[in-house]
Amino acid sequence: MAADIDEQPTGYERLLDAEYAAPIARVAAAIAERRPRHVVFTARGTSDHAALYAAYLAEIRLGLPAGLASPSAITLFGARPDLSDALVVGVSQSGGSPDLTEVLRVARDAGALTLAVTNAPDSPLAAAAELGIDIAAGHERAVAATKTYTAELLALLLLVEGIRAGDGVLPEAERRALADLPELAARTLADPTPTQLAPRYRFAGQLVTTGRGYAYPTAREAALKLMETSYLPALAFSGADLLHGPLAMTDPDVPVLAVVGSGPGGRAMGEVLPRLGERRADVVVVGSAEIAGATRLAVPDVEERYAPLLDILPLQRLALALALARGEDPDAPRGLKKVTATM
Template identity: 90%
Template structure:
C-alpha cells in the first residue's frame, strides 16, 4: 500500500503525458459531438467515489444533470431505463464487475453513448462499451485501492474539461494547472504529519469524515480506506447533511476529519466547524484552508476542482499508518479481494 501511494505523482505525470492526454481528448471530442442531455455514472466501492466526483464535475462544469445509477435496478429487477439521450459511464479499476458491464450493455441497447473508465483496457467493461479511457495507473499491488482512485479522478477531470472545450483539447491555462499536480502531489506525500497523527486514534471506536461539494467524495473515500485497513467504523457525511441530525453523535470521543478547501465548498464548512466545536469534537482539518486553532493535514492550495487529487493523499497515509499502529496488515485486509464480482 505504501508503494502504491508513493507512485501517485508519477501516475499523474503519466496520465498527463502527450499520448494519454491525446487519447482522452479524442474520447472527449466524440462525446461533445454527440451532445448527451444527461450523464449517468455506474460504479462500486472506491470507484463509486470517483464517479461521484465525476457527477459534481459534470453538473458544475458542463451544466448537465448527472447521477449515479443503481446497478441492481438492471441486474436484480430487470428494469431497462430509457437512456437514449444519455452518456453512461462505467468507472471500475478492474473492469471486471459483472453488474457494471450489464448496466452498460443495457444502456447501449437503449441508445445511450457508453464509456468505460478503467485500469484494465482488456476487461469485460471495455468490451461492452462504445468508448473507453485507460487510466494508466499500472499494476496496483495492495487490495485497498489508492493510485487507481486518484487516476480515475484525474481521467474524469481531463475528460470533462475536454468535453467542455468541445474539441477535447484543454485550454493552455488548464493544461498548465494540471501539469503542476505531480509536483504538488509529491510535496503533499512528503509531509510526515499523518504518521504522527495515527497514534492519537489508535483506540478510537468510530470516526466521522465530512466535506462539501468536490470534497464530499474525498470524505467518503477516506472513510472507506479507514474501514478497509483499520476496521474502524467510519461514517461519511456531506457537511450539510451532518448538520441535519448526525451532528448529535459527535463528541470528544468521536474524531472528525473535515475536508476544507478554499473554494465555495470549503467556505461553506464555516458553518459546520463551529457546530463541531460546540460539541467539543476532536477535529482534524484536511485541505488548504487555514482554520485557526485546528489540527491540520495541510495540502497545497489549488482550484477546488483539483483539490480531491491532493486532499485524499494524507488521508491514504493516515489510513496506512493507523492500520499499522493498530497492529493490522493494510496490504491484506480480512475478507477482501482485489476484484469483487457483484450482480
C-alpha cells in the same frame, strides 16, 4: 500500499503525457459531438467515489444533470430505463464486475453513448462500452485502492474539461495548472504529519468524515480506506447532511476528519466547524483552508475542482499509518479481494 501511494505523482505525470492524454481528448471530442443531455455513472466501492466526483464536475462544468445509477435496478429488478439521450459511464479499476458490465450493455442497447473508464482496457467492462479510457495506473499491489482512485479522478477531470472545450483540447491555462499536480502531490506525500497523527486514533471506536461539494467524495473515500484497512467504523456525511441529525453523535471521543478547501465548498464548511466545536469534537481539518487553532493535514492551495487529487493523499497516508498502529496488515484486509464480482 505504501508503494502504491508513493507512485501517485508519477501516475499523474503519465496520464498528463500526450500518450494517454491524447486518447482522452479524442473520447471527449466524440462525446461533445454527440451532445448528451444527461450523464449517468455506474461504479462500486472506491470507483463509486471517483464517479461522484465526476458527477459534480458534469453538473458544475458542463451544466448537465448527472447522477449515479443503481446497478441492482437493472441486474436484479430488470429495469430498462430510457437512456437514449444519455452518456453512461462505467468506472472500475478492474473492469471485472458483472453488474457494471450489464449496466453498460443495457444502456448501449437502449441507445445511450457508453464509456468505460478503467485500469484494464481489455476487461469485460471495456468490451461492453462504445468508448474507453485507460487510466494507466499500472499494477496495484495492495487490495485497498489508492493510485487507481486518483488516476480515475484525473482521467475523469481531463474528460469533463475536454468535453467542455468541445474538441477535447484543454485551454493553455488549464494545462499549465494540471502540469503542477505531480510536484504538488509529491510535496503533499512528503509531509510526515499523517504518520505522526496516527497514534492519536489508535484506540478510536468510530470516526466521522465530512466535506462539501468536490470534497464530499474525498470524505467518503477516506472513510472507506479507514474501514477496509483498520476496521474502524467510519461514517461519511456531506457537511450539510451532518447538520441534519448526525451531528448529535459527535463528541470528544468521536474524531472528525473535515475536508476543507478555499473554494465555495470549503467556505460552506464554515457553518459546520463551529457546530462541531460546540460538541467539543476532536476535529482534524484536511485541505488548504487555514482554521485557527485546528489540527491540520495541510494540502497546497489549488482550484477547488483540482483539490480532490491532493486532499486524499494525506488521508491515504493516515489510513496506512493507523492500520499499522493498530497492529493490522493494510496489504491484506480480512475478507477482501482485489476484484469483487457482484450482480
